[in-house]
Structures are given as structure tokens and as C-alpha cells.
Amino acid sequence: MKKQYHLLLLALLCLLNQLATAQLPPVNFSTNKVACDATPWKLVVFDDFNGNALNTTKWFPFNTNNWDDHDNWCGARLGYPGNYTIHRDENVIVNNGTLKLTVEQKTNTWQCASCNPTMCPEPGWGDVPRTENFTSGYISSKLRFNNGKVETRVKMPNHKNSWGTIWFWLGTNTNEIDIAEAWGGNYGAIGELQRPRNTWSTHAWATDSVYLHYGVVDEQITDRFPNQNWWQWLWGNKKYLRQEEWHDYTMEWDTAVIKFYFDNELNRTIWKYYKTEMVPSWNGTNWVWYAVKNPSGCLITPGDWKITEGFPYIKNSHCKLIFSLGQTSRDKIKSTDGHVGQMEVDYVKVYQRHPENDGHISICSNFSPVIVGPNTICSGTGYSLSFPAPGGTWSLSNTGLTFGGGTGGASVLLDRNPYSTFPTTTLTYTYTPAEGCPPVKITKVINTGIIYPNVGVVRTWTPFWQRFSLFGDPAITGATYLWKVWYGNTGPTNYYEGTGPFITTPQIGNGLFLASYYLRWELKVVTSCGSAVVTGLRSNLPFVTPMLANPDTYMMKDSSVIFLEAKFDTQTEIDKYKQTVTSLIGNEFVEDLNDTLSINTMIERIKLQALEPYLYFGDREEEIMTISKNLNVDIDVCKVYPNPTSKSLSVTLSKAFDPTILTKYVISNLTGKNMLEGTYKGEIEVSILSPGVYIIELRQGELREYMKFVKE
Structure with a gap:
């Protein structure tokens, strides 16, 4: 009667796969060093998609190879591994003030026109025609970045097998920061194996023998954005994150620290330098000690400091900013060709503290005021700006608070909504700092005074x-x-x-x-x-x-x-x-x-x-099997054996499967990553898998059955 949420632990178990021993050597600081830059952010890219076509002075509608400006190379129109789509210009739509990247179920074939096959990352990667069942939208920035702050407002996709991403990726060298990465799921039933999930991650990639010497290949840190725990899922839609609604995603990338924000609230801070320290925890019987990372903070003191596994450590990578949409399966969704889903973008802003270092020009300098007022509201309370910024308006992110008057002017009165269950509300003041500059949002997260959890x-x-x-x-x-x-x-x-x-x-x-x-x-x-x-x-x-x-x-x-x-x-x-x-x-x-x-x-x-x-839970199949055996009732389900296994795996199909029809299988790890797939022919060779717990999915038409097995 276990409810095995095998694919729901992305924010947890992805981390386990990356906590290997591979790590760069520690760095010694002989004197105090200030690691944080307090220089104000300067805007270098802004697009509010108010036209009727993509602004090609800012974006490419395909994947560019380093500094090239054409699609005549192996991977220009092909989805990254795990994305089974062909990128097409017609899937990039700008109208009604937003950008839409769409997925269409439309069989399409692509091959680079005359690229050198020896430059392709692997056989079949653009050097020969590739056919997929879907086309998708993709844009990448023409400017390249070695650091910066990205602010964007996006509706992520949530259709079947969808994969929407906002990310920095390699230019002349490899750094990767996934500002947001969303996979589609099902809100319709509590306990679905595949629920929607929306994450961020950072990667440390090895690009030459120097780093490979330390065993670094791809170390990563990843976690979910708020309100995606299993208990929020069981509490239902009022608590669980709805990624297909409008949300603000912000990421700040500095030399020694990376910060992720969700809807203007700080979600996670990743420091480059740390020391391992032990902290105690009382379990009711005795003390248990755990190792944690104690970060350097902005002032690094003398001594040896470790480099965080997964922190993008390469100084000059000249990353491009990408918005992309894909499909994680080649399985068709619709009975006929047509529109499957989309990712919608309201605006994009990119800032840098020192744009001149990357050869960029500041569009507008942003010396904005801050919102002054208490962090918690218990009754009617006033909020104001630290210095005037005329012409703006105030707004609230939800119904946790209410306005006690007008929403214009330099100050505003707020009160609690006694019927709301929102623990926090974001107060926003939006104004235009100068002619020719885009609107600026100033925010403050306020506790709504709720006391009944x-x-x-x-x-x-x-x-x-x-x-x-x-x-x-x-x-x-x-x-x-x-x-x-x-x-x-x-x-x-x-x-x-x-x-x-x-x-x-x-x-x-x-x-x-x-x-x-x-x-x-x-x-x-x-x-x-x-x-x-x-x-x-x-x-x-x-x-x-x-x-x-x-x-x-x-x-x-x-x-x-x-x-x-x-x-x-x-x-x-x-x-x-x-x-x-x-x-x-x-x-x-x-x-x-x-x-x-x-x-x-x-x-x-x-x-x-x-x-x-x-x-x-009391109605899971495996426990029903146990109870039914006691009652001598035959409950028919699929079985895998031997389990655990070290070499091969066999399957006994349930009566729901038609023995005259081929059965396909997909084996995934606990992060949801597909490891093996094929057609079941009596035995599955799994010796190449690393030891661990895996999920095998059996497919026959729309029929799906899932089982867990352990690879020794």
C-alpha cells in the first residue's frame, strides 16, 4: 500500500546524483577578500515583445554555434538531448504584447545544408536528415554574457511531455545556469506519478583536461521553486504551484554568488566558496551530527575554502540567454496534427554591473528607490518610497492584503484581508524612470499576519x-x-x-x-x-x-x-x-x-x-495483492524479476496487455531521466546501469504500468 512517488523527488534526488567526490581543489586566501560587488545593476537588454515579429537585432530563432549567425551547423535546429522537436521560425510568434513559443504536432525533417560532419557532436546530429513528430519555438540572445541579472515574466507550459526552459548556456566556453526549467504533468488526480515540476539549477562543466583531472564532468545543484512539496500537492491546487500561470523569474549571477528569486521573493542563494562544518540535531534519544556548507559570505576570511560542486566556475564563457520549448517524448499526443501547447513570455530584462567588460552598453542606469514600511502587517499600515519616483502605480500580488485607498502617489495604505490564507503578499510600485527607459518594478514582500497554519x-x-x-x-x-x-x-x-x-x-x-x-x-x-x-x-x-x-x-x-x-x-x-x-x-x-x-x-x-x-496508502496495488492472497482472490498486475538484479530483468505482463502487440519499455532514474528504452522481447539488459533504484514503465498504446526495481 505504499504510494511510491518515484518521479516526484526531482528537487531532492537530483542532488544525490551530483554529490560525488568530483571537486575542484580548494582555494587559499592569505588576506581578507571582498567577494560581492555592490555596483548597481545597469540594464543592457530589454524586450517587451510589443511588435508583430521577433526582434532579430536581439534574438536568433535557432541555436547558434559560438559566434556564428546562421543555422548551417549540426545542432542549429535540433532539440537538445531529451527534446524530440525540430526548431522552426513559424513556432516563434509575437503578438498582443507577448512572445509565444509553440509546440505543434507536425512531422518535420531537418539537416544542415552543408556543414562538416566531423564537427557534429555525434553521428546523426544534423549531418544526416532527422525526422521528429513535433516542431517547437526557440530563441537565443545575440549578446553574450559572463555574468548578469535576468528578470522575466513567463507562463510555463504544462501540456503532456512539455519541457520549457530559460537558461544561460555556453558560448566560447561552458557555463550553464537554468533560471527556470518546467516539465508538464497532471493536476487532475492526487498522487499522479508525474506531477508538474518547476526547478532551477546551476552546472559546473569540465571543458578541458585541467578540470577533468579532478573528475569534474557535470556537477550540478538543483531545487524546486516554492510550493511544490508533496504535502502541498496533496492539499490540492490552492497550495501547489501553478506553473502555467504568470510568474516572475529573476536570477542574479555574480562572481562568488548566485541568487534565484520567484515572484520577487528570494528562493535560494548559492555561494561559490564554503567550509564544511558539523551541526547537531536531537532525535529525541541522542544527538545526530550532520555536515553542512558554511559559506564565505561577502567577506572571505584567510584560509582554505572549498569550491561548491555545481557552481559555474569558468570566468569567460560568453553565455547566450535562451528561451526554449520542447517535448520529452516522441509519442504523438493528438490524433491529427495540430497545436499542442505553448510557453508565453511577457518581457525580458538583462542587467550587468559592469556591461563594458563584456562590450555592452547600458540602456538606462537604475538608481531606484526602495519601499519603506514594516515587514509584517497586523492592521492598517502605510508604505512609501525612500525618495520620489513620480508617475507610478501600486499593485498587490494576491488577496492577502487590500488597499485602503488609491493606488497612485508616493505612498499607499494597506490592511489585512481576514479571509485570506496567503502568508505573504508582494507590494509592487511600477514606474518609468526616464524617457526611453522601460518600466521598473520595485517590490517588497510583506507578511500578511496569518496565524492559523x-x-x-x-x-x-x-x-x-x-x-x-x-x-x-x-x-x-x-x-x-x-x-x-x-x-x-x-x-x-x-x-x-x-x-x-x-x-x-x-x-x-x-x-x-x-x-x-x-x-x-x-x-x-x-x-x-x-x-x-x-x-x-x-x-x-x-x-x-x-x-x-x-x-x-x-x-x-x-x-x-x-x-x-x-x-x-x-x-x-x-x-x-x-x-x-x-x-x-x-x-x-x-x-x-x-x-x-x-x-x-x-x-x-x-x-x-x-x-x-x-x-x-490503503488502496495501492501492491498491498491489494497482499490482502487478496490472504483472501484467495487473483489480482493481476505486472511483475519484474529478479529484483534486485545485477545483469538482466524479466517482466511478467498482466492480463491488461495484449500478447499479440509489441510492448515498449522506458527505464528512468529517480530524477525522471530516461536511461534505457526499447521493445520488450523477454529480457532487458540492465548491466550498464549504475547501482540504484529505477522505474520501469511498460507501454502498449495508451496503457501504462510502472514498477520499481533495484540495480545492484
Whole structure:
């Protein structure tokens, strides 16, 4: 009855694949060094797509080879690996004030006109005709960058197999920063294996023997943008990120630090230099120590500093800025040719602190005011500009706050919306600094004073012990969380107190199979606007578990509480879970080693996120099989064997599959990356796969079945 969310852990498990030993040597600083540049950003590129065609003085509608300006080279019109489309100019549409990059189901063939096959990265990559079932839109900037700030407003695609990207990629040398990368999924049912996901990532690529000497090939750091955790998915569309709606994406790339923003809120900071430090965490029984990254910050002190694995370290790469849309599968979606989906861009701005270093010219200098006012609103409050910027207007990102008057002028009055559940609202002032300059947005993220979080509970258990994880969502900035928990196997025999938005009780057990439990909790949330107490009780009868098909079994009627279970079947699964937690914590930057509350919150959040593959529901096929065997009922499903395996894999097909029709298979890792695919002919050779956990998908027409196997 496990709900195996194998493909949902992109933000977590991608990191594990990259936490290898490959790393550049440390750097020694003999004196203090200022690593951050405080020079104001200067605008060098602006396009609001207000015309009726792509501005070809700023963009190419195809992939350029280094500094060339033509498509007569191998990869000019072909999608990058994993993107099964041909890039066509007609898929780049500018009208009604936005850019649309479309995907059309239209069989198309492309080959470079007269390029040198020996210059192609691999056989079949443009040196011979390639045919795909889809065409797509793609643009890349004519200017090249070694650093900069990108600000854009985009509707990402969310159709089947879609892959929308905004990224910096190589010019004369290799750096890669994926400002945003979105894959389509399904919002229609809770627990889909493939849900939408929207991430950012940075890459450190090896480009010559010097770097390869240290084992660096492609190290990366990646994570999801906010509101994409599994519990937000289960809470439904009100909490989970809707990537197909308008969102602001901003990335700042400096020499020693990279920052990612989502809808004007800082999402993640990646530092180039760090030292490994150990931080403690109390598990209710003893202290557990975890390694974390302690970054240099803007002032690097003397000593040896490690270079972060995955930080783009090449100084002169002359990257191009790319917006692209593709398909991750060649499978046709429509019965006839036609429009499949699109990625829509409202505007693009690129800034640099020193544009002259890259040979660029500043369009406008931007010395903007800031919004002055408190970070949290409890009642009617005024906000103003630090110095005048006439002619602008004020706006709010959601209904968490309301205006108490007009939206023009140098100041504005805001109040709380008592019926809203938004924990933060972004206040924006938009104005034009000078004639000929594009509009400028000044933003401030304001806490809305909400004090009633939803509560999530996960019972984690094995045949010999159990424990409970509790959390409040949203995690309210500046709030104090005080938990009281009464729990036990048959009643409130244990008591635990904890602080922070995420807590886990000590485990209990008596060496017997644990089918029953008792849990009661009290959560007091204290903010500058007041306090609130949330209470709850949960217990079960033997063998009764949450049912995936029935939200009433794991969600309160008012959606205020969700209750789930996670199960470890073997010690191997427990060990792998602990390894996942340790690795993910090891990739976290902890700037203040004395902030024990924030550190503990981070650790507990990661422990909760890492439970995702082990979530357990009462209506999963594998448990139905176990129950049905006890009842002597034949439930027919596909099976894989041997499992684990070291060389080959065989499949027993269920009765749903037609034995007279070829069955295709796709094997992917836990990040969703396709590793092997083909037609099933009685045995699948998997010896080339690295040891780990994989998903095999069996396909026959529209029929799909998924199974997990372990490669030793």
C-alpha cells in the first residue's frame, strides 16, 4: 500500500546524483577578500515583445554555434538531448504584447545544408536528415554574457511531455545556469506519478583536461521553486504551484554568488566558496551530527575554502540567454496534427554591473528607490518610497492584503484581508524612470499576519517501531511554533514537546508488529499579530490506513489537516532514507551556525521531504495483492524479476496487455531521466546501469504500468 512517488523527488534526488567526490581543489586566501560587488545593476537588454515579429537585432530563432549567425551547423535546429522537436521560425510568434513559443504536432525533417560532419557532436546530429513528430519555438540572445541579472515574466507550459526552459548556456566556453526549467504533468488526480515540476539549477562543466583531472564532468545543484512539496500537492491546487500561470523569474549571477528569486521573493542563494562544518540535531534519544556548507559570505576570511560542486566556475564563457520549448517524448499526443501547447513570455530584462567588460552598453542606469514600511502587517499600515519616483502605480500580488485607498502617489495604505490564507503578499510600485527607459518594478514582500497554519502529520513505521512527524504549513516567517504531542501504541503513553514548524517525535516500539497507534497534538503559533492554538486527534483500528482514492481518510473536511503514513519494509530502505537525508543536508548552506532553530527547521523539513518515496496508502496495488492472497482472490498486475538484479530483468505482463502487440519499455532514474528504452522481447539488459533504484514503465498504446526495481 505504499504510494511510491518515484518521479516526484526531482528537487531532492537530483542532488544525490551530483554529490560525488568530483571537486575542484580548494582555494587559499592569505588576506581578507571582498567577494560581492555592490555596483548597481545597469540594464543592457530589454524586450517587451510589443511588435508583430521577433526582434532579430536581439534574438536568433535557432541555436547558434559560438559566434556564428546562421543555422548551417549540426545542432542549429535540433532539440537538445531529451527534446524530440525540430526548431522552426513559424513556432516563434509575437503578438498582443507577448512572445509565444509553440509546440505543434507536425512531422518535420531537418539537416544542415552543408556543414562538416566531423564537427557534429555525434553521428546523426544534423549531418544526416532527422525526422521528429513535433516542431517547437526557440530563441537565443545575440549578446553574450559572463555574468548578469535576468528578470522575466513567463507562463510555463504544462501540456503532456512539455519541457520549457530559460537558461544561460555556453558560448566560447561552458557555463550553464537554468533560471527556470518546467516539465508538464497532471493536476487532475492526487498522487499522479508525474506531477508538474518547476526547478532551477546551476552546472559546473569540465571543458578541458585541467578540470577533468579532478573528475569534474557535470556537477550540478538543483531545487524546486516554492510550493511544490508533496504535502502541498496533496492539499490540492490552492497550495501547489501553478506553473502555467504568470510568474516572475529573476536570477542574479555574480562572481562568488548566485541568487534565484520567484515572484520577487528570494528562493535560494548559492555561494561559490564554503567550509564544511558539523551541526547537531536531537532525535529525541541522542544527538545526530550532520555536515553542512558554511559559506564565505561577502567577506572571505584567510584560509582554505572549498569550491561548491555545481557552481559555474569558468570566468569567460560568453553565455547566450535562451528561451526554449520542447517535448520529452516522441509519442504523438493528438490524433491529427495540430497545436499542442505553448510557453508565453511577457518581457525580458538583462542587467550587468559592469556591461563594458563584456562590450555592452547600458540602456538606462537604475538608481531606484526602495519601499519603506514594516515587514509584517497586523492592521492598517502605510508604505512609501525612500525618495520620489513620480508617475507610478501600486499593485498587490494576491488577496492577502487590500488597499485602503488609491493606488497612485508616493505612498499607499494597506490592511489585512481576514479571509485570506496567503502568508505573504508582494507590494509592487511600477514606474518609468526616464524617457526611453522601460518600466521598473520595485517590490517588497510583506507578511500578511496569518496565524492559523494547516497541520500535516506523517506516521512513519516499520514492523518494529513507529514515530510521528508533524508540521505547520505555511511556515510563517517570524512565527514561534510550540508543539505538545501525546502519542503511543494503544494510548497517550508518551509525551513530547518541540519547537519550529517541523518536528519529529522519538520513535517507540516493543519489537512486535505495530498496527495501532494513538496521537493527539496541540500547536500554539505566536506572531507579532497575536497567537492561535490548533489541536487534533488521530488513532486507528488495526490495519486501517489512509486511502488514496478517498481524501476523507487523510484530510479533514475543511482541508486544515492531512494525515499520511510512511512505511519502511526493510533495513535497506531505512539505510537509504538516512543516506538521502544526510546527503541533502550536506548540500545546504548554513550562514549562521549559531541559529539552532533555523538549522533544526531545515533538518526536519528535509527529513519530511525525503519520506516521499515511502508514503503509504490503503488502496495501492501492491498491498491489494497482499490482502487478496490472504483472501484467495487473483489480482493481476505486472511483475519484474529478479529484483534486485545485477545483469538482466524479466517482466511478467498482466492480463491488461495484449500478447499479440509489441510492448515498449522506458527505464528512468529517480530524477525522471530516461536511461534505457526499447521493445520488450523477454529480457532487458540492465548491466550498464549504475547501482540504484529505477522505474520501469511498460507501454502498449495508451496503457501504462510502472514498477520499481533495484540495480545492484
